[in-house]
Amino acid sequence: RGIPGSGGEFQNKTLTDDLDDLHDTIVAIKQHYPNASDVVLCGLSTGAFLTLAYLGSTRSISYFTLPTCAILFACVNDIPTSKALDFTPKQIADMNERGFCMTDFYPVGCDGVPEKKRLDVGYLRSYDKFWSATKMAQQIKTPALLIHGTADKHVPYSHAKGLLRCLQSHSSLGSKGFELITVEGGNHFLSSKKHFKLAERGILRWLSALSDSVPSPIDNGAKERKQI
Numbered sequence: 001r002g003i004p005g006s007g008g009e010f011q012n013k014t015l016t017d018d019l020d021d022l023h024d025t026i027v028a029i030k031q032h033y034p035n036a037s038d039v040v041l042c043g044l045s046t047g048a049f050l051t052l053a054y055l056g057s058t059r060s061i062s063y064f065t066l067p068t069c070a071i072l073f074a075c076v077n078d079i080p081t082s083k084a085l086d087f088t089p090k091q092i093a094d095m096n097e098r099g100f101c102m103t104d105f106y107p108v109g110c111d112g113v114p115e116k117k118r119l120d121v122g123y124l125r126s127y128d129k130f131w132s133a134t135k136m137a138q139q140i141k142t143p144a145l146l147i148h149g150t151a152d153k154h155v156p157y158s159h160a161k162g163l164l165r166c167l168q169s170h171s172s173l174g175s176k177g178f179e180l181i182t183v184e185g186g187n188h189f190l191s192s193k194k195h196f197k198l199a200e201r202g203i204l205r206w207l208s209a210l211s212d213s214v215p216s217p218i219d220n221g222a223k224e225r226k227q228i
Helices: 015-032 046-055 058-062 080-086 090-099 121-129 131-139 160-172 191-214
Strands: 040-044 069-073 100-105 115-120 144-149 178-183 221-226
Touching: 015 046, 015 121, 040 046, 046 069, 046 131, 069 191, 080 121, 090 100, 090 121, 115 121, 131 160, 144 160, 144 191, 160 178, 178 191
Parallel strands: 040 069, 069 144, 144 178, 178 221
Antiparallel strands: 100 115
């Protein structure tokens, strides 16, 4: 929303609007492919925590659009507090004092030099409209695979460890529903072909185990598989 090819203006973006878009997308998939048995959500960074939030939202269950499983790359361990990762203290101060800040935006196909875009304070305030990780985990009934590089400078690897513990402890799926693939030396985007291939193999293995398990989505327990 607010990026080239989508509706709205970038400066008016909010995380809650993005979550609405995710819900509408899943509903559209269900409507256009009514016989599809599996819907797998996959998100990176902000997309990962929006996916996690959707899994814990009551409307995903009440509308019968609960996905089969989710794959989360570089996900934070708590949405409300993650604003400190996404914005500098100056940007937060600018939003609170001026109502907006300037932030970097990387267009598709960009050569690495970001554009400067205005972003209004509504985006910052939308972080606080999400549940804490513990409350969110209590609502999640969908298996999820976490993937995180140890050299991630945007979302520290410790977030993955904390999120796994939280999901294991507070979701009704317990230790059976969640797994973490650690990519040694991987950055935020797993931009190295070697690191991406390791993650890809782990995803295919996990999906295969998921499809073979009956009746529980995952019967091998929550675990961490380290890719070296």
